[in-house]
Amino acid sequence: MSFVKITKNEKNKRFREKVMELAGDNIQICYQCGECSGGCPEASAMDLLPNQVLHKIQLGNEGVLDANTFWICSSCLVCSARCPKGIDIAKVMEALREISLRSKKTYVELEALTKKELEELPQIALISSFKKQTS
Numbered sequence: 001m002s003f004v005k006i007t008k009n010e011k012n013k014r015f016r017e018k019v020m021e022l023a024g025d026n027i028q029i030c031y032q033c034g035e036c037s038g039g040c041p042e043a044s045a046m047d048l049l050p051n052q053v054l055h056k057i058q059l060g061n062e063g064v065l066d067a068n069t070f071w072i073c074s075s076c077l078v079c080s081a082r083c084p085k086g087i088d089i090a091k092v093m094e095a096l097r098e099i100s101l102r103s104k105k106t107y108v109e110l111e112a113l114t115k116k117e118l119e120e121l122p123q124i125a126l127i128s129s130f131k132k133q134t135s
């Protein structure tokens with residue numbers, strides 16, 4: 001039996017390409033101007049700003065999946081409208097949600113949430129949770 005050795009660089013490249021495939025966009029052209037983060041209405045609740053998320057994806061850093069950014073994102077499209085390079089950042093956030101859900105990491109356990117938490121939880125997190133639990 002022959003084994004294929006996957007190096008760290010190859011793993012990083014695969015992750016980066018998977019995000020770009022799902023988002024349908026070339027993230028490599030981001031030049032870190034910060035316009036997306038500057039206009040994001042949810043930025044104060046994010047542990048990584050949208051431009052920082054883009055940078056981690058450029059590096060192929062799967063650790064970006066531990067950030068809360070793409071769950072907090074409300075898909076308002078402000079970032080996508082502001083990006084001078086035409087990157088649809090909202091779609092990138094959706095791609096990260098998809099990858100996270102496919103990895104079977106449980107992110108939202110509805111039964112464990114209090115009524116107050118349910119009231120405050122971003123709607124997109126609830127929708128993603130329902131998607132996962134019913135598919």
Ligand code: SF4
Nearest residue numbers: 040073074076077079
């Ligand atoms: S789509 Fe998401 S990341 Fe972009 S500005 Fe709106 S909340 Fe922020």
Ligand code: SF4
Nearest residue numbers: 030032033034036083
């Ligand atoms: S606005 Fe566009 S080019 Fe600027 S940091 Fe955000 S994604 Fe990158």
